[in-house]
Amino acid sequence: MPDRNRYLLEEARMPGQWYNIAADLPTPPAPPLHPGTGQPIGPDDLAPLFPQAIIAQEMSTERYIDIPEPVQEVFKMWRPSPLFRARRLEKALGTPAKIYYKYEGVSPAGSHKPNSAIPQAWYNAQEGVKKLCTETGAGQWGSSLAFAGGLFGLEVTVYQVRVSYDQKPYRRAMMETWGAQCIPSPSNTTDAGRAALAKDPNFMGSLGLAISEAVEVAAKNEDTKYALGSVLNHVLLHQTIVGQEAILQMEMAGDDPDVIIGCTGGGSNFAGIAFPFLGQQLRGEHGKRRFVAVEPAACPSLSRGKFAYDFGDTARLTPLVKMHTLGSTFTPPGFHAGGLRYHGMAPMLSHVADLGLIEAQAYQQKACFEAGVLFARTEGIVPAPEATHAVKGAIEEALRCKREGKAETILFCLSGHGHMDMAAYQAYFDGNLLDQDYDENELAMALSLLPQVA
Amino acid sequence: MPDRNRYLLEEARMPGQWYNIAADLPTPPAPPLHPGTGQPIGPDDLAPLFPQAIIAQEMSTERYIDIPEPVQEVFKMWRPSPLFRARRLEKALGTPAKIYYKYEGVSPAGSHKPNSAIPQAWYNAQEGVKKLCTETGAGQWGSSLAFAGGLFGLEVTVYQVRVSYDQKPYRRAMMETWGAQCIPSPSNTTDAGRAALAKDPNFMGSLGLAISEAVEVAAKNEDTKYALGSVLNHVLLHQTIVGQEAILQMEMAGDDPDVIIGCTGGGSNFAGIAFPFLGQQLRGEHGKRRFVAVEPAACPSLSRGKFAYDFGDTARLTPLVKMHTLGSTFTPPGFHAGGLRYHGMAPMLSHVADLGLIEAQAYQQKACFEAGVLFARTEGIVPAPEATHAVKGAIEEALRCKREGKAETILFCLSGHGHMDMAAYQAYFDGNLLDQDYDENELAMALSLLPQVA
Numbered sequence: 028m029p030d031r032n033r034y035l036l037e038e039a040r041m042p043g044q045w046y047n048i049a050a051d052l053p054t055p056p057a058p059p060l061h062p063g064t065g066q067p068i069g070p071d072d073l074a075p076l077f078p079q080a081i082i083a084q085e086m087s088t089e090r091y092i093d094i095p096e097p098v099q100e101v102f103k104m105w106r107p108s109p110l111f112r113a114r115r116l117e118k119a120l121g122t123p124a125k126i127y128y129k130y131e132g133v134s135p136a137g138s139h140k141p142n143s144a145i146p147q148a149w150y151n152a153q154e155g156v157k158k159l160c161t162e163t164g165a166g167q168w169g170s171s172l173a174f175a176g177g178l179f180g181l182e183v184t185v186y187q188v189r190v191s192y193d194q195k196p197y198r199r200a201m202m203e204t205w206g207a208q209c210i211p212s213p214s215n216t217t218d219a220g221r222a223a224l225a226k227d228p229n230f231m232g233s234l235g236l237a238i239s240e241a242v243e244v245a246a247k248n249e250d251t252k253y254a255l256g257s258v259l260n261h262v263l264l265h266q267t268i269v270g271q272e273a274i275l276q277m278e279m280a281g282d283d284p285d286v287i288i289g290c291t292g293g294g295s296n297f298a299g300i301a302f303p304f305l306g307q308q309l310r311g312e313h314g315k316r317r318f319v320a321v322e323p324a325a326c327p328s329l330s331r332g333k334f335a336y337d338f339g340d341t342a343r344l345t346p347l348v349k350m351h352t353l354g355s356t357f358t359p360p361g362f363h364a365g366g367l368r369y370h371g372m373a374p375m376l377s378h379v380a381d382l383g384l385i386e387a388q389a390y391q392q393k394a395c396f397e398a399g400v401l402f403a404r405t406e407g408i409v410p411a412p413e414a415t416h417a418v419k420g421a422i423e424e425a426l427r428c429k430r431e432g433k434a435e436t437i438l439f440c441l442s443g444h445g446h447m448d449m450a451a452y453q454a455y456f457d458g459n460l461l462d463q464d465y466d467e468n469e470l471a472m473a474l475s476l477l478p479q480v481a
Numbered sequence: 482m483p484d485r486n487r488y489l490l491e492e493a494r495m496p497g498q499w500y501n502i503a504a505d506l507p508t509p510p511a512p513p514l515h516p517g518t519g520q521p522i523g524p525d526d527l528a529p530l531f532p533q534a535i536i537a538q539e540m541s542t543e544r545y546i547d548i549p550e551p552v553q554e555v556f557k558m559w560r561p562s563p564l565f566r567a568r569r570l571e572k573a574l575g576t577p578a579k580i581y582y583k584y585e586g587v588s589p590a591g592s593h594k595p596n597s598a599i600p601q602a603w604y605n606a607q608e609g610v611k612k613l614c615t616e617t618g619a620g621q622w623g624s625s626l627a628f629a630g631g632l633f634g635l636e637v638t639v640y641q642v643r644v645s646y647d648q649k650p651y652r653r654a655m656m657e658t659w660g661a662q663c664i665p666s667p668s669n670t671t672d673a674g675r676a677a678l679a680k681d682p683n684f685m686g687s688l689g690l691a692i693s694e695a696v697e698v699a700a701k702n703e704d705t706k707y708a709l710g711s712v713l714n715h716v717l718l719h720q721t722i723v724g725q726e727a728i729l730q731m732e733m734a735g736d737d738p739d740v741i742i743g744c745t746g747g748g749s750n751f752a753g754i755a756f757p758f759l760g761q762q763l764r765g766e767h768g769k770r771r772f773v774a775v776e777p778a779a780c781p782s783l784s785r786g787k788f789a790y791d792f793g794d795t796a797r798l799t800p801l802v803k804m805h806t807l808g809s810t811f812t813p814p815g816f817h818a819g820g821l822r823y824h825g826m827a828p829m830l831s832h833v834a835d836l837g838l839i840e841a842q843a844y845q846q847k848a849c850f851e852a853g854v855l856f857a858r859t860e861g862i863v864p865a866p867e868a869t870h871a872v873k874g875a876i877e878e879a880l881r882c883k884r885e886g887k888a889e890t891i892l893f894c895l896s897g898h899g900h901m902d903m904a905a906y907q908a909y910f911d912g913n914l915l916d917q918d919y920d921e922n923e924l925a926m927a928l929s930l931l932p933q934v935a
Contacts, residue, residue: 032557035489076626103486104861111558115632133587135861137900177858178569197651197903203910204903397751405657406632407558407589446591446900449651449658456657 032193034276036107043094043265048302051309054324054377057349060336065480072446075246076253077435079155081147082143084261092264098146101178103401105134106142106268111278115405117425121362124428125282126421128441129273129300130408136201138443139296140171147254148175149426158251159245162212162237164192165365166198166291167443168256173207175386184209186214186240189232192367197447212237219243219342233358234369246344256349257293257372258339266299269440274303275439284316286424286436290416291320291387292366293328294373296396300440305384307391318385320376321420323395325463326359328352328372329380329387331470336480337371346479349379351464353472354464360463362392363451364412365432370473388420391462395419396455399445486568488730490561496725497548499718502756502829504544505763510832514790517880519934522800530707530797531699532608535601538715546718546758552600559588560722564730569859578882579736580875582895583727585752591884592820592865592897593750594625597719601708602629606646612636615667616691616906618746619660619819620644620652621897622710627661627872635889637661638695640668643686645819651901656687666691669687673697673796687812688823690746693796695786700798712793712827717819720753723894728757730771731892738770738892740878745774745783745841746820750826754894759838772839775874777849779917780813782826783841785924787894790934791825801932804831807919808927814917816846817905818866825925842874845916849873850909850932853899865897866905 028332040153051053059065070082077085084092094102103301103313131139138355146237147202151159159181163169169185176183183208192199192211201211210216211230213223219239223230230236238255244252244444255262277283287304289297290432297320332351341355351372353359359368372380379385410418421439428435454460503509512521524536530538538546548556560910568578585593613635617623623639630637639661656663664670666686667677673693673799675685684690692709699707709716731737741758743751751774761767776785784803793799795809805826807813809859813822826834833839833903844865853869855876856862864872875893899906908914 031492032554033492038485038489039489100486132843135857135863174861178861196907197900200903200907200910201863201900204854204863204906206858400658402587404660407628407632409589409655409658444900446651446655446898448905449654449901451652452658453650456654 032063032112034110034279036272036275036458038103039124040275041099041102042268043105044091045094046267046271046306047087047090047092047264047304048306049088049260051384052307056121056374059205059346059348062343062347062409072346074081076242078150078252079391080150080154080158081261084264085259095149098149101145106444107272110273111312113406114281116402119405120402120422120425120429121428122425124425124430125434126425126434127277127280127282127284127438129269129438129439132268132441132444134169134385136167136174137341137446139172139266139269139299140168140172142299143262143295144171144175145257145258146265148179148181149271150173151252152179152181154183156250156270158184159254160184160241160251161254161256162186162234162241163256164188164234164368166195166202167366169209170198170201170205172254173205175203177206177238182209185209186237186242188212188234188365190361194426194450195365195447202357212240214240217243225286225388231361233341234248235341238340239344242340242344257295258371260375262295263298263375266295270301270303273300273438282436285435286319286437287315287418288319288321288417288424288437288439290367290442290451291322291372293369294376296440298373298376301385319420320385320387321416322387322390323362323364323416324365324389325465326353326368327389328370330389332372333474333477334381335477337369337477347480348374350374351380354477356476357470357473358408362463363448363460364392364416366413367416390416390419392453393460396452396460398422408441409445412439412448413454414442417441486566488564488733488815490726491728492557494729495556495561496722497553497554498545499548500721500725500757500760501541501544501546502760503542503714503717505760505869507836510828513800513802514934516797522721523627526800530696532604532706532829534608535715537717539713549603552603555599559725566579567860568855573855573859574876574879574883575746575813576883577886577888579733579888579890581734581738581892583723583892584895585719585723586895586898589627589740590628591900592621592625593723593753594622595628595699596626596722596753597710597716597749598629599721600749601635602626602635602915605706606633606635610635610706612638612703613708614638614705615688615696615708615710615751616640617710618642618687618688618822620649620671621820623663624652624655624659625645626708626843627656627659631660638698639663640666641687642666642691642819644815648904649819649901655807666694668694671697678789685815689809692794693798694795696798704765710788712825713827714829716749717752717756717827721751722757723753724755724908726758726771726845727754727892736890739889740771740891742773742871742874742891742893744821744867745776745826746867746895747823748763749766750896751896752827755839774839774841774876776841776843777816777818777821777870778843778845779816780807780822781843782824784843786826788831788835789926789931790856791879791931793825801934804828805834807924808931810930811924811927814919817902817919818846818870820867821870844873847914847916850906850914852876862895863899864895865899866902868896871895
């Protein structure tokens with residue numbers, strides 16, 4: 028193996044700007060609507076929840092937005108992150124394809140989530156906010172915001188979906204290590220939580236409900252703002268540093284991806300790796316590439332959801348956003364990739380999908396864990412359950428290349444390591460990890476309950 | 482913060498040789514003795530357990546030993562590992578000292594252990610060995626050998642100390658993910674294990690006993706060799722890549738360490754960071770520096786052990802080696818830093834300590850977790866319980882510098898991250914993590930039972 032396996036960027040070459048795809052789209056996405064008036068919302072509507080700088084980013088159509096110097100300084104704890112050539116995986120698959128992966132598990136939280144947590148905490152601290160409130164599924168976002176808040180002197184409260192709170196106690200310990208408070212959702216600390224508990228005292232929770240709880244706390248407390256770990260434009264924007272770096276690293280490798288793959292829950296991880304490459308295509312600087320979003324078969328918002336206005340949360344506290352949605356009342360099964368258990372999909376990514384610029388594929392969790400184990404045994408790194416979906420997607424593309432005799436170049440984002448999710452691997456080896464299907468009737472019901480928008 | 486926080490070496494600058502301190506010591510260490518004859522052992526005595534290449538390294542006095550190309554290729558999955566300047570920790574402590582840390586948690590196993598697992602597996606595979614057998618405490622070594630064995634097509638069986646097997650199920654899942662079999666020790670698969678269970682069916686195990694089990698399996702099976710994760714000369718040799726890289730990175734930083742710190746269980750992690758710097762001093766290329774080995778107060782082999790010939794294991798199957806020992810019959814309390822629960826200390830490191838070249842300090846685990854939490858809240862990375870001992874040692878030195886008004890440069894090895902040990906942090910936050918003292922009577926008894934050597 029004479030060629031390199033790992034491509035590292037000099038610290039000085041870390042991109043100093045985020046890429047905003049809104050500048051290059053042929054048509055703008057549909058605007059978020061106020062649920063009361065049905066009219067497009069403005070900055071004032073978001074002011075109770077977010078600082079001004081974040082609201083400006085949410086609505087910006089500037090192509091490039093500067094990453095503040097103090098945010099860059101924190102990023103340099105682990106960024107630029109490495110790009111690897113998966114030579115051992117290629118060999119095991121016997122594929123003529125070249126497989127590259129961008130590895131985001133090198134962050135202190137072990138995932139890509141600090142890429143947005145750090146700037147969100149910094150902008151809030153700059154505007155005098157004292158407390159941040161958020162939700163988390165598997166705990167990757169919650170732990171990342173705990174880490175970020177601590178660095179900038181903010182108190183952080185995290186509502187964690189109860190099934191993950193119970194399944195993944197290690198992430199909770201991590202949030203506490205970084206100084207945050209973690210509360211299982213549904214909780215009795217909010218109206219939304221109490222209502223859910225009254226309906227079902229044993230409810231295992233959902234990201235949609237945890238969002239309701241966190242938003243409620245932020246809306247009711249002057250000194251508290253809300254932070255979201257995916258879905259919104261500014262979060263996708265922050266994650267583009269991943270793709271911006273990958274562009275430079277693919278150049279270092281003297282290669283150019285034909286297919287770009289990421290797993291999708293709320294959409295920010297996929298957008299992070301994909302949008303900078305897609306931007307090249309939209310600006311006519313590069314020919315057409317394939318972009319493949321991989322989602323769990325048990326929560327397939329892009330594959331099976333409706334592209335419609337819906338609420339981002341269960342208690343219907345958020346603005347209405349147009350997205351691929353399974354319905355805000357839909358509760359995904361309690362599978363292990365907790366970070367992908369969300370009923371909707373980022374509006375910007377949904378719009379891009381509606382424009383036919385990306386594809387979606389859905390896989391069951393056993394097949395994903397099988398892919399994760401093969402990856403661990405060849406490339407060493409044990410992927411997080413969420414990231415196994417991207418691995419599965421990449422392996423399927425590599426096997427297609429083998430069948431078709433094509434030496435394509437595949438790039439995927441390995442969004443995090445699985446060191447805190449080994450209980451899921453143990454369940455897989457013990458034969459206790461089963462595929463899970465959502466209830467078709469529940470999906471039909473949830474879709475029938477979508478809000479009516481004129 | 483204008484200066485850099487992270488110093489990365491180019492892949493091409495990864496050291497191509499290990500450093501062997503045996504070449505530079507003023508006197509050689511006492512030889513290992515055959516327990517039957519009392520005579521120094523030769524290569525033939527070790528042949529049932531180790532491949533020839535490893536035996537040659539164990540006995541070598543060559544100053545530099547080439548790292549085989551295929552081993553270097555695997556290392557490049559994560560090496561060279563980063564060196565960080567701990568600016569946020571310095572600021573939190575208000576110290577004039579500069580603190581640097583070499584971070585080994587970037588390996589797929591999350592610790593420094595693959596540095597020796599990879600070459601050991603490779604040398605065994607080269608000599609046609611099919612199976613490897615080993616022991617593990619916390620699971621860092623066992624998971625690393627599982628990873629390494631898998632890469633080179635070897636079957637791996639790991640005997641894990643039962644208290645760790647129960648406390649740290651995530652590491653076991655990791656071993657299985659990489660394809661190894663993990664057996665709690667004491668087990669009924671060996672004579673040594675059955676004898677221990679007969680004496681106490683609830684025995685929580687010890688590294689010494691797990692070694693006995695693994696050595697027994699290797700000795701009784703033609704196609705099986707044994708691999709040890711610390712203590713022996715060749716393991717310390719393999720870990721010197723850490724210090725070799727750190728020398729180059731401290732030069733990049735334009736700085737020079739006055740104090741070098743590592744945690745010590747069997748001694749390989751500490752030797753890895755310390756020996757290359759100590760070699761400069763022994764060869765007269767550098768003035769005197771301080772080298773501080775930090776060990777758990779509940780298992781203080783350097784601080785409280787006797788420098789005497791002893792067995793490496795509980796069942797007295799190994800050669801006799803001269804080392805700082807608490808006695809091979811001593812069972813350390815079940816504290817969380819399982820990787821430091823060993824009755825002895827590497828003979829080479831013990832010899833270096835006996836020559837007055839290094840210092841030892843012992844701390845209780847609560848103080849170490851407190852240091853680990855401060856580190857996580859400033860530097861981001863959550864240290865493994867073992868590594869918190871090095872963090873504690875570095876903080877104590879930095880506070881001494883503050884008291885004395887000295888701007889010294891401190892370098893320590895952060896040997897691994899704690900993502901798989903978050904249960905220990907949870908216990909710490911819940912107030913369930915207590916300091917543990919060994920039994921003075923048991924220590925006295927164990928020391929009185931040391932073998933008699935003429």
